Amino acid sequence: MVQAPEAPTDESARPAADAPRVAAGAQARPPTPNRAGALLRGATSRWAGVVAAVALWELLPRLGILPAEYIPPASVVLPTLVGLFGDGAFWSDVGATLSGWAIGLVLSTVVAVPLGLLIGTNTALHRATRVIVEFFRPIPSVALIPLAILVFGITLDMKVFLIVFATFWPILVQSVYGVQDVDPVARDSARSFGLNRREIFFHITLPSAAPYVVTGLRLASALAIVLAVTAELVAGAPGLGRSILVAQSAGASDLMYALIVVTGLVSLLLSAALSAAERRLLHWHTSHRAVQA
Amino acid sequence: MLVEVENLRKAYGSGPTAHLAIADISFEVGVGEFVCIVGPSGCGKTTLLRCLSGLMPPTSGFVKLHGTAIDRPPQEMGLVFQEYNRSLLPWMTVRRNVELPLKKKIRVAAERSRAVDDALAAVGLTGFGDRYPWQLSGGMQQRVAIARAMAYRPEILLMDEPFASLDAQTRIELEDLVLQVRHEFGVTVLFVTHDIDEAVYLADRIVVLSAPPCTVAEVLDVPLPTPRNQTATKALPEFAELRAHVYRQILGDR
Ligand SMILES: Nc1ncnc2c1ncn2[C@@H]1O[C@H](COP(=O)(O)OP(=O)(O)OP(=O)(O)O)[C@@H](O)[C@H]1O
Ligand SMILES: [Mg+2]
Numbered sequence: 168m169v170q171a172p173e174a175p176t177d178e179s180a181r182p183a184a185d186a187p188r189v190a191a192g193a194q195a196r197p198p199t200p201n202r203a204g205a206l207l208r209g210a211t212s213r214w215a216g217v218v219a220a221v222a223l224w225e226l227l228p229r230l231g232i233l234p235a236e237y238i239p240p241a242s243v244v245l246p247t248l249v250g251l252f253g254d255g256a257f258w259s260d261v262g263a264t265l266s267g268w269a270i271g272l273v274l275s276t277v278v279a280v281p282l283g284l285l286i287g288t289n290t291a292l293h294r295a296t297r298v299i300v301e302f303f304r305p306i307p308s309v310a311l312i313p314l315a316i317l318v319f320g321i322t323l324d325m326k327v328f329l330i331v332f333a334t335f336w337p338i339l340v341q342s343v344y345g346v347q348d349v350d351p352v353a354r355d356s357a358r359s360f361g362l363n364r365r366e367i368f369f370h371i372t373l374p375s376a377a378p379y380v381v382t383g384l385r386l387a388s389a390l391a392i393v394l395a396v397t398a399e400l401v402a403g404a405p406g407l408g409r410s411i412l413v414a415q416s417a418g419a420s421d422l423m424y425a426l427i428v429v430t431g432l433v434s435l436l437l438s439a440a441l442s443a444a445e446r447r448l449l450h451w452h453t454s455h456r457a458v459q460a
Numbered sequence: 461m462l463v464e465v466e467n468l469r470k471a472y473g474s475g476p477t478a479h480l481a482i483a484d485i486s487f488e489v490g491v492g493e494f495v496c497i498v499g500p501s502g503c504g505k506t507t508l509l510r511c512l513s514g515l516m517p518p519t520s521g522f523v524k525l526h527g528t529a530i531d532r533p534p535q536e537m538g539l540v541f542q543e544y545n546r547s548l549l550p551w552m553t554v555r556r557n558v559e560l561p562l563k564k565k566i567r568v569a570a571e572r573s574r575a576v577d578d579a580l581a582a583v584g585l586t587g588f589g590d591r592y593p594w595q596l597s598g599g600m601q602q603r604v605a606i607a608r609a610m611a612y613r614p615e616i617l618l619m620d621e622p623f624a625s626l627d628a629q630t631r632i633e634l635e636d637l638v639l640q641v642r643h644e645f646g647v648t649v650l651f652v653t654h655d656i657d658e659a660v661y662l663a664d665r666i667v668v669l670s671a672p673p674c675t676v677a678e679v680l681d682v683p684l685p686t687p688r689n690q691t692a693t694k695a696l697p698e699f700a701e702l703r704a705h706v707y708r709q710i711l712g713d714r
Contacts, residue, residue: 352546359513359539360561360612370560374551451551451592 248425263406267395271330283342308333326398333394334387341383345376463489468521481507483673494649496659499669505652509620538609542621544601548593555589558608579611599630616648668709
C-alpha cells in the first residue's frame, strides 16, 4: 500500500525532518549558564558576517580592486535604497511584483493541491498522469515567455501565467507525495473505529499530507518571485524587474543595486513569513515540536 | 457465542507467488472472556487480528460476530495496536484523539466530553487531555490508545501485542490496567502476544498457534484464581505448569 515515492529530484523537496530534528536535539540540552552567552555570540557572529560583507562592498570599489563604475560602494547604494522607501513609484513597483507573486501562487495552490491529493489517492489516475507531469515539470518556465507575451501581451496576466506554470508542478508533486505518505496504521485505526472515507480524508489524509504541501508551497514561493522579476525584466511588465532594467539603461547603477537588494529583501521577508506560518500550522510535526523544559 | 472463527484461511497475493499466512484456524470466544492468542514470531498473529477486526477479508472461512459474518470493521470492536506512536494522531491533542471515534456514537458534545474524561480517568491520565501524544512517554501513549478504545464502548477489545515495545515495568503496569479496565467495563478481550508469561497471566483461555502457515495447536483453559496479582499469581505452581506447557507447545522440548 505504501508506495515508495519516486525520489524527488530536488533534495529540498522533502519535508525537512532530519536536519531540524538535530536542531531540536540541540535545544533539548539542559540550559547551562553559558547558554545566554552562546546565544549572544551566535547573534553577534551572524551580524558580524553582514558587517564584514558590507565593509568589503565599501572597500573593494574604493580601493580600485573592483571597478567602482559598475559596482558603486555601499555608501553610495545604501542611501539610494533608503531614499526609495519614500518614493511612490517604488512602492507601486513592489506592489506589481508582489501581486504577480500572490495571484500566481494562489491560483497554482487552488488547482494543484486538490488535483495532487486526488492523483495521490487514485492509483489509476496517478499512472495516467505520471508521464504528462514528468514531461511538463522540467520545462523551464522562462522558455514560455515568448508564448506568454504572444497570448497575453505585456500584462499582469502574462506574469501570472508564467508564475502559475512554474509553481504548479512542485505543489502538485508534493501534494501527490503527501497523500501517499499517510501512515497505514493511522488509517487502519481510523477505519477500525468506523470513520468513513470523508472523515478519514479530513482527519487523517489531509493533515498527513500538510507537511509535504507546505514544502511545495515554500519552493513555489521562491520560484514565483524569480519568475515575477524575470518576466518584468525580460518582457517589460511593470514591477521591480523592469525598474532594474530602466535604472541600468539610464546608467543609474546605484539605483540598480538598490533595487537588486530590494528583490533580495522581498524574497527573504516572504520566506520568513511562510516559515512562521508553517511553524504555527505544523507545530505538531517532528521538525517543529517545541521541546518542553 | 460472541465471536466464532470458522476455518479461517488467509493468503497474501495470488497465483504461484501467494504466501499462505494462515492455513486453517477455528476457535470461539464467549461473552466476557479474556482470550490470549500466542504463537511464534511471524506465525500470522497480526494477520489473524486484521481478519478478526474486519480490516482485511479472509481468503476463505468466516469471522462471525453474534452469528453473522463480518465484512467490515464492526461497531462492537475497539482496537489497540502495538505502534501507539503511529495509531495516535500527532496533530490532535490526547482529548481530541480519544474523542474522534465518538463523534457519531455520542452526538451531544457535553456527553462526549464526559465520556472522554471518564476514559482518561480510567487509564490514569486525568489532566493530560490537552497534551499532544508525542509529549507523553510510550507507556502513557499506549494508555491513551486504550482510553480511546474504551471510550468507544466496544463489546470486544482487540489488542495486537500492545505492550511489546514497552519496558518491563510499564508493561506490568499496563497488564494490570487492562485487567482492571476489562473488569470495570465488562468487556470481552482478544489479546495477541508472543509473550507466554503475559498470556498465562492475563488469559481465561489461551489459543496457541503453530509455526507458519499457522493452525491452532491447542486451546487451553487457564484456571488460575482471579483477581490476578503480579507476584502471587506468578508464584503459583499452576502458573509455572501452564507456562511450561505453552512453552513446550511453541518451542518443542527444548
Ligand atoms: N501485507 C503482506 N503481504 C505479504 N505478506 C505478508 C503481509 N503481511 C504479513 N505477511 C506475511 O505473513 C506472515 C505472517 O505475518 P504477521 O504479521 O501476521 O505475523 P505475526 O505473527 O504478527 O508476526 P510478529 O510476531 O512479528 O508480529 C509473515 O510471513 C509475513 O511475512
Ligand atoms: Mg504482529
